[in-house]
Amino acid sequence: MRPIFSLIFNRNIMKITQNNQQKPESKFIFPKFLALFSLFISAAFLTTGFLSFFSVIDLSINKVLALVTGIILSTAFFLLAKGFYTLQNWARTTLLSILILIILVLLVKIIFEFSSIVFAGKQVLSIGEILKYIGKYFLRTILYMSIPGILFYFLYKCDEIFSETPRQRHLFDHTVKNFLLGTALSSILIVIFIFVFTFQESELAISEIGLKELLTGTIWRPGAIIGTDESHFGLVPMVIGSIYSTIGAIIIGIPLSFGTAILLAEIAPQSIRTIFRTAIELLSGIPSVVYGLFGMVVIAPLIRMIPIKGNTTGFGILNASIILSIMILPTVTNITEDAIRAVPQSYREASYALGATHWQTIKDVVLPAANSGIIAAVILGISRALGETMALIMVIGNSIAIPSPINDNPLSIIFSTARTLTGNIAVEINYASGAHRSALFFTGVLLFLFLLIINRLANHIMKGKKTS
Amino acid sequence: MNNSLTKQQRMAAAREKINHKPNIRNRRLVQSLAFTFLWIMGFTTIAVLIWIVGYVFVKGFPSINMEFLTTRPAGGFDGEGGISTTIVTTVYLVIFTLAIAAPLGIGAAIYFVEYANEGQTRNKIIRWLVKTARTGVEILAGVPSIIFGLFGFAIFVSYLKLGFSLLSAGLSGACLVLPVIIRTTEEALLAVPESYREGSLGLGATKWQTVTGVVLPAAIPGIVTGIVLSVGRIISETAIFWVTLGGSYRLPQNLLSSGRTLALHVYMLATETRAFDKAMGTSAILIIIIIILNLAINLSSKYFQKRLSGK
Numbered sequence: 001m002r003p004i005f006s007l008i009f010n011r012n013i014m015k016i017t018q019n020n021q022q023k024p025e026s027k028f029i030f031p032k033f034l035a036l037f038s039l040f041i042s043a044a045f046l047t048t049g050f051l052s053f054f055s056v057i058d059l060s061i062n063k064v065l066a067l068v069t070g071i072i073l074s075t076a077f078f079l080l081a082k083g084f085y086t087l088q089n090w091a092r093t094t095l096l097s098i099l100i101l102i103i104l105v106l107l108v109k110i111i112f113e114f115s116s117i118v119f120a121g122k123q124v125l126s127i128g129e130i131l132k133y134i135g136k137y138f139l140r141t142i143l144y145m146s147i148p149g150i151l152f153y154f155l156y157k158c159d160e161i162f163s164e165t166p167r168q169r170h171l172f173d174h175t176v177k178n179f180l181l182g183t184a185l186s187s188i189l190i191v192i193f194i195f196v197f198t199f200q201e202s203e204l205a206i207s208e209i210g211l212k213e214l215l216t217g218t219i220w221r222p223g224a225i226i227g228t229d230e231s232h233f234g235l236v237p238m239v240i241g242s243i244y245s246t247i248g249a250i251i252i253g254i255p256l257s258f259g260t261a262i263l264l265a266e267i268a269p270q271s272i273r274t275i276f277r278t279a280i281e282l283l284s285g286i287p288s289v290v291y292g293l294f295g296m297v298v299i300a301p302l303i304r305m306i307p308i309k310g311n312t313t314g315f316g317i318l319n320a321s322i323i324l325s326i327m328i329l330p331t332v333t334n335i336t337e338d339a340i341r342a343v344p345q346s347y348r349e350a351s352y353a354l355g356a357t358h359w360q361t362i363k364d365v366v367l368p369a370a371n372s373g374i375i376a377a378v379i380l381g382i383s384r385a386l387g388e389t390m391a392l393i394m395v396i397g398n399s400i401a402i403p404s405p406i407n408d409n410p411l412s413i414i415f416s417t418a419r420t421l422t423g424n425i426a427v428e429i430n431y432a433s434g435a436h437r438s439a440l441f442f443t444g445v446l447l448f449l450f451l452l453i454i455n456r457l458a459n460h461i462m463k464g465k466k467t468s
Numbered sequence: 469m470n471n472s473l474t475k476q477q478r479m480a481a482a483r484e485k486i487n488h489k490p491n492i493r494n495r496r497l498v499q500s501l502a503f504t505f506l507w508i509m510g511f512t513t514i515a516v517l518i519w520i521v522g523y524v525f526v527k528g529f530p531s532i533n534m535e536f537l538t539t540r541p542a543g544g545f546d547g548e549g550g551i552s553t554t555i556v557t558t559v560y561l562v563i564f565t566l567a568i569a570a571p572l573g574i575g576a577a578i579y580f581v582e583y584a585n586e587g588q589t590r591n592k593i594i595r596w597l598v599k600t601a602r603t604g605v606e607i608l609a610g611v612p613s614i615i616f617g618l619f620g621f622a623i624f625v626s627y628l629k630l631g632f633s634l635l636s637a638g639l640s641g642a643c644l645v646l647p648v649i650i651r652t653t654e655e656a657l658l659a660v661p662e663s664y665r666e667g668s669l670g671l672g673a674t675k676w677q678t679v680t681g682v683v684l685p686a687a688i689p690g691i692v693t694g695i696v697l698s699v700g701r702i703i704s705e706t707a708i709f710w711v712t713l714g715g716s717y718r719l720p721q722n723l724l725s726s727g728r729t730l731a732l733h734v735y736m737l738a739t740e741t742r743a744f745d746k747a748m749g750t751s752a753i754l755i756i757i758i759i760i761l762n763l764a765i766n767l768s769s770k771y772f773q774k775r776l777s778g779k
């Protein structure tokens with residue numbers, strides 16, 4: 001299996017010794033031909049640039065721009081021609097990269113065309129027709145690919161006649177290294193961009209609405225939509241909704257995940273463990289909308305059947321907690337299991353030697369030793385629960401009032417509908433404007449900062465354990 | 469008097485120790501109770517999975533047929549039509565997102581593993597930059613998808629005026645999967661034995677030749693695992709594309725047109741139409757895709773381990 005990049009960049013190491021040897025004559029014609037070809041392209045670009053500049057042909061772009069582009073491209077191809085003539089390896093690398101790019105672009109174009117015929121139709125196509133199109137586009141692919149493909153093949157085959165000096169090699173190495181540093185910095189760049197843009201967008205909310213109303217206001221009523229009295233932007237209902245559903249998810253989900261994690265790490269035989277691991281992987285891979293749909297179609301009618309006064313919809317905090325607990329289960333289980341497995345075997349052996357049973361060992365030795373990992377697991381579970389969006393929108397009911405008990409019993413608050421911070425953003429952002437939109441961005445900033453702190457805390461706990 | 473009492477006490481304690489049978493039985497009972505509880509917990513987890521997947525499959529499979537797969541959604545409140553355009557949009561989005569995220573992520577991981585610990589990092593600024601970049605990856609990995617969505621909405625949709633489009637969605641999605649790719653690639657590169665590198669460098673190859681000719685080919689299955697993982701992430705993600713991709717059910721003609729992915733289609737069917745059966749059918753297809761991707765990850769990581777342990 002030879003990956004693409006080693007095709008392009010694999011400068012044969014033996015080449016260093018071959019530089020001084022007599023090269024076989026027949027293979028020299030091909031690079032000379034390529035040099036001529038590049039020279040031709042260079043001339044073509046130059047001519048096109050000048051013709052466009054003197055208005056002989058119309059390229060429908062700025063004339064000066066056309067001239068400059070033409071000159072630059074023609075210089076580049078001239079250099080390429082010179083490189084091929086003197087058998088430089090960088091010329092080969094450049095042309096190979098260009099060829100791969102051309103092949104990719106052509107492929108994308110063909111795929112776009114093919115799918116717009118076969119898949120976009122309102123009517124269903126017959127199998128015969130689909131096969132006809134497949135054949136047609138297969139032939140077209142071969143036709144388009146033939147010239148770049150053949151060039152690519154020959155260029156790849158005659159790699160030993162190209163050469164490079166140690167200085168060029170060093171320069172190339174250095175450039176690559178700096179380029180890779182650039183890619184490594186992309187992540188921190190994205191974090192900075194997230195900060196800058198969300199803060200900048202939420203500025204308006206802070207200046208117009210004020211931090212006090214945003215953080216302590218209990219009414220969320222974007223007046224721009226309802227169009228009646230003045231608008232209110234208090235985030236308290238959403239904060240409470242988020243907190244209640246997360247607490248519910250923790251209460252239901254944590255015992256389940258801890259039980260499963262202890263079972264997998266300590267008790268279950270290898271075969272059962274493999275099955276469970278596959279299942280948990282699948283559970284973490286299922287899209288959140290599927291959970292949301294399940295909550296709407298299955299859990300909501302079940303909750304509706306609970307005979308309590310005022311319980312009519314089935315949507316609300318209880319439903320959201322159940323769905324969330326299933327969603328955080330894989331995260332918490334995996335981290336807890338890892339933490340339990342990281343406890344040294346000698347601890348367990350010492351405990352057995354003292355006469356403790358398996359369960360006593362787990363309860364009194366293994367779990368206390370793994371406690372920092374377990375705490376981190378719970379924190380990450382909370383962070384996952386707070387960040388979840390679409391599944392919650394589908395099951396929590398999305399009312400903008402502060403959740404309150406639906407009858408005299410204060411515990412019946414779990415049947416009340418609510419709205420989460422994340423859901424609030426996702427529901428309203430697509431049509432919001434002005435201060436409303438800015439308030440939503442402020443919600444995002446709040447959530448971002450809070451989750452940042454939580455995640456750093458979890459990381460810190462886990463890392464502190466590792467080093468000690 | 470005092471002496472005899474202590475003797476009595478000692479005798480009682482000794483008798484209790486000898487008579488340890490109830491104690492053992494007690495402890496065994498507690499242990500079996502606790503283990504039963506744990507097994508119940510474990511099987512509840514599996515039961516929940518089987519319930520969800522089984523329900524979606526049983527309700528979803530009847531609505532999957534050739535027409536469902538090859539016609540486009542008709543729009544409107546009845547949720548008529550198939551899912552062809554959403555499948556194609558999902559494929560476009562996956563390819564486009566990975567085209568941005570994979571080179572960035574793999575490049576960053578190569579730098580972290582191969583270059584960051586070199587002697588040249590005596591340079592203080594570069595050492596600081598590397599440390600910051602690592603923190604950045606950690607932060608990104610914990611950011612929820614709706615924040616990426618907000619970010620994409622602010623910068624790509626509004627500020628750069630790309631609108632709801634494949635381009636905005638792909639760029640935002642790339643930010644989402646970047647930490648996944650960086651982490652898995654890093655692990656794969658770290659798993660390549662140091663002796664491979666030493667052998668290559670000893671033959672006179674440069675660092676970059678070593679990386680592309682020796683280290684990357686050895687780490688390919690691990691990198692593929694990361695890419696497949698991020699494919700799964702993109703397919704199952706909804707929130708980020710809800711605020712950047714729009715929701716048009718037509719086929720995207722170019723990178724600037726709006727569209728909807730499979731997961732987004734499920735959401736829209738469930739919240740805006742009455743077509744729960746079609747939503748279930750689409751969900752079933754999503755779950756099948758995820759199962760296939762998981763199988764691919766398992767196979768590739770097994771292959772990777774076998775290869776590195778010397779076949």
